[in-house]
Amino acid sequence: MMMDLSKLIGAMAITFTCSQAIAISCGTNFKPIENKATVMTDESGQFRLWKKEDQKSLTYCISNKFRELKPVIEKAMRIATQDWMNHGNIKFIYVPDADESCDARKGPETLFRIELNRSRRYRYAGRAFFPYDERNTITFKKKFVEGNFDSLLRLTRHELGHVLGLRHEHIREENPYRDRCMESDTFSGVTQYDPASVMHYARCGGTGTTELSEGDKLGLSLLYPFPN
Numbered sequence: 001m002m003m004d005l006s007k008l009i010g011a012m013a014i015t016f017t018c019s020q021a022i023a024i025s026c027g028t029n030f031k032p033i034e035n036k037a038t039v040m041t042d043e044s045g046q047f048r049l050w051k052k053e054d055q056k057s058l059t060y061c062i063s064n065k066f067r068e069l070k071p072v073i074e075k076a077m078r079i080a081t082q083d084w085m086n087h088g089n090i091k092f093i094y095v096p097d098a099d100e101s102c103d104a105r106k107g108p109e110t111l112f113r114i115e116l117n118r119s120r121r122y123r124y125a126g127r128a129f130f131p132y133d134e135r136n137t138i139t140f141k142k143k144f145v146e147g148n149f150d151s152l153l154r155l156t157r158h159e160l161g162h163v164l165g166l167r168h169e170h171i172r173e174e175n176p177y178r179d180r181c182m183e184s185d186t187f188s189g190v191t192q193y194d195p196a197s198v199m200h201y202a203r204c205g206g207t208g209t210t211e212l213s214e215g216d217k218l219g220l221s222l223l224y225p226f227p228n
């Protein structure tokens, strides 16, 4: 079904950030709609996104420390990466041959790595990074990998959203519960505020939806447009 784009934009939200150190192609082929989406920016408002030469080779390895949980995280990554790839001109590539060295101190052979934290005290369910951060790891807390698979899928989609440059949706000014969940304000709206975004914490006024929202999909397609 074809959707009226203006209605779709009105129905969604994504938030971005661009870093000053990384004057990326953010913004060169995308004109932000003022106050309408959520992407990472630097202080000058440049979007922090993967450059053209990298966006089609987002390679990753998965630590063997997942042990018996490895098939679970492999499946979650396979589904969640495909979801985002369906809506933007990006490509995630799993490199199983690099798993052996995924925990190596000198760094993985891939662009980023997936690791497990088994500590019950680890304070994050998942923790990711933004494009070109020094940190290039997504960390999952064990409890969430062995728990409900739909919740793990939502978490995986969320962390991959950060990897693609997306900020938390709940930091938008339009969120009436924003005060509960304040963060740095180096971001720019790309689509309209969207409580259904996977980038929105449920406890900060979000719907807690597991799937990518229409806003998430539109946002990604605006940030990483497919060639015409």
Ligand SMILES: [Zn+2]
Binding pocket: 158, 159, 162, 168
């Ligand atoms: Zn997050």
